[in-house]
Amino acid sequence: MLNKKVSIIYPSSYALKSLFSIMNNKDNMYNLIESYENTSISLGDIEVMPVKASHSKEMYCYGYFIYYDNKTIYYSGDSNAIEENTLNLFKNGKIDELYQDTCYPDYMGSGHLSISKLSDLIPENLREKVYCIHIDGNELIKEATKLGFNIVEINNL
Template identity: 30%
Template structure:
């Protein structure tokens, strides 16, 4: 399972676009977040027109992760006649969309991440350390025999996820790497990732959510770098 990214940047590095990912299985488009630049990128892609179903998973409520969700939901229904499903940890997103002029009857909403989707595909919300004033999560995404971990915005990699990765239970990690060396309570740095991940395993870790241009240092350290489609 490979995630495709419409943007790879952090909130304060918008030149790379809002960090958001998607993939398709069985004609079902799955999106992770819909930040400020995401609708513009997705509107230009065929997937939103060719897929029968569209589900958007929300990691948290910062603008660079939900900023264009209202426009996206409204466009899909009004222009494409497709009613999307939004999955989030609480119903605050419903009020936010209402204030954007997108009432709840324009999309489906649920807080149930645990449902099984397309033939063996499932999402599990994993709490992460990012913001103290809202719920924040990453995802374990299981697709038949493959499991990946998507950290979303996270300052730390939990010991449980790390041990599953080392044991081969998680094959690939996509992780926040906003800073080169800066210590932050909200985001991870390359320096911290190097402390977590042994060199021989770094080729299975994809860095994302960049707060600057230090991709060459990421590659030199042995990690992968996500790029926008």
């Protein structure tokens, strides 16, 4: 689409190659970097560490710690929770920015963390460091903004 080859960091190259084959994604569309869960890999001046994320029983999903320019960023990937260790690191100032998969409705079995649960987890004074991703509609944008969270916007594609 953008004529750019995407680099994907994932703990199981076989699983992704199988999925991409089914979806008719060609090998020349991406660069797959196999990694190990909870183990950092270096990509130039960036370090990335995949960590297991809770999404659904049927799908293995990963979040990522990204270390760059003396900053620590957590990106949740598809996730309906924030792991306790990650939340503690964030609350103790060890994570500079937290990007969390968020949805508006709060229902049992959701693969995404509701904005109401996110607001229960994150103290008001830290919400300016939280960026909601995987936006499912305008209700979420309004509520997240009202509660003091950021919404990720895509610019300059």
